[in-house]
Amino acid sequence: MSYSRGRGLQANVLGTFDTVVMAVAGSAPAYSLAATTAVLVGAVGLASPAALLYCAIPMLGIALAFSYLGRIDVNAGASYSWVGRTLHPFLGFLSGWALVISATIFMVAGSLPAGSMTLALFDDTLADNTALSTGVGAAWFLIMLCVVLGGARLTVRAQLIMSGVELVILALFAVLAFFHTDNARAFDWSWLGFSHFDGMAGFASGALIAAFYYWGWDVTSNLSEETRNSRRTTGLAGLIGVGIVFLLFEVFTIAVNVILSSKQIEENDANVLAVLGEEVWPGWGGKLLIVAVMLSTIATLETTLIQVTRSLFAMGRDRTMPSALGRVHRRWNTPWVAIVVVGSVALVMFIASNALGSVGDILSDAISAIGLQIAVYYGLAGLAVVVAYRKMLLKSPANFLFGGLWPLCGALFMFWVFVESLGELSNAAISIGIGGLAIGLIPMLWYWRQGSDYYRPAKLDASQAVETDYVPGEQDGHARVHEGLSTDF
DSSP, X not given: OOEESSOOOOTTXXXXXXXXXXXXXXXXXXXXXXXXXXXXXXXXXXXXXXXXXXXXXXXXXXXXXXXXXXXXXXXXXXXXXXXXXXXXXXXXXXXXXXXXXXXXXXXXXXXXXXXXXXXXXXXXXXXXOHHHHHHHHHHHHHHHHXXXXXXXXXXXXXXXXXXXXXXXXXXXXXXXXXTOXXXXXXXXXXXXXXTTSOHHHHHHHXXXXXXXXXXXXXXXXXXXXXXXXXXXXXXXXXXXXXXXXXXXXXXXXXXXXXXXXXXXXXXXXTOHHHHHHHHHSTTTHHXXXXXXXXXXXXXXXXXXXXXXXXXXXXXXXXXXXXXXXXXXXXXXXXXXXXXXHHHHHHHHHHHHHTTSOXXXXXXXXXXXHHHHHHHHHHHHHHHHHHHHTTTTGXXXXXXXXXXXXXXXXXXXXXXXXXXXXXXXXXXXXXXXXXXXXXHTHHHHHHHHHTTOGGGSOOOOOTTTTOOOEEEEOSSSSEEEESTTOOOOO
């Protein structure tokens, strides 16, 4: 295995269209609907479309924060770098750690449906076998691990095929569902209001689950060092990705509420989309949507691997985690050590997950736990952009709204959801979510005491537009790159 300590990721590999595809694939519309709809309906019932709507508004604020911060700091660590250079390095590390832990947990939560959906194509009874689903899911995970190891160009080509087929199938069924007449209940506009929520605590629990639906579009920021004109492209792609998946989520969640009974949703908690497909198009419908979910799940495994390995790469490069994680393969320009480490940890978790119960039980606790961690690092990014652009917010109404007020509201919403939902979640979900974050204090304090330069950052100030990233150097230990990029304002 050949590697170099001083090499960076391969620049200018991805274009605008590629990056938009990665944003949509990161949110995994078909997978999110299949794995999360039953959890969301179980939490808020007919208010599920409203939960997705009212979470989309602050989520756009967070996407704006990522867009504005990406203009002045191109870093594979994204929020890990931005939060560390604006709020505090400790908060920056925890922001990056929250992404690493949530993505690692998702390796299990995502691979299980990949396995069960693959088995469901052949025999529905096999899909309920947790051990078999785990084995097949692990096989898909290893394939995606090899694709990600092969570089960004190979990754995006695989993504174009998988996500392209997925979106064609979803668009077809969105149309078929609209003309379906044998419905369990009639659509009611109140589903988009607040009347069906069980108080503010019920709304918070629904919003936390809805945050998991959208999570993943920010993979574009982790790919910023590998994207052409990334200061514009990554943020724009993230915003477009959130808009596309919002429309898909609303259409299919409303279709589930209209077409399926509560009993059907409850009895098929890990396979709701396949049941919807069978109702809309008996015979072929269920199988086609299973294919869409399978492709979506495999595709989002790929984007999640990119997020966690690029984040660990940035941490290794900054020596806030073992420096070996910052090594780049000489041929493929990928952080191969980070990829191998993540793959090994995930495979151990696959084996351990068999002791946790059914596919549905694992998904429910994992989704809630990941939602807590998402709320942390999205919320911190929303605060970071206000600090970074504080001297420019009053220079124009657009700066004030899109670079300040909207991201700030998004951040406050994320923190409120985090606190409010703690009283509603199971002990297992809270233990996974909070415990995972707490573990990060160990490497944070260890490498802080070791004197990593990350803990003495050059402050991120949009008015000065100074960009300072560090990569391991050959002689003095560090070399500056990306210096002095101007802002787009």
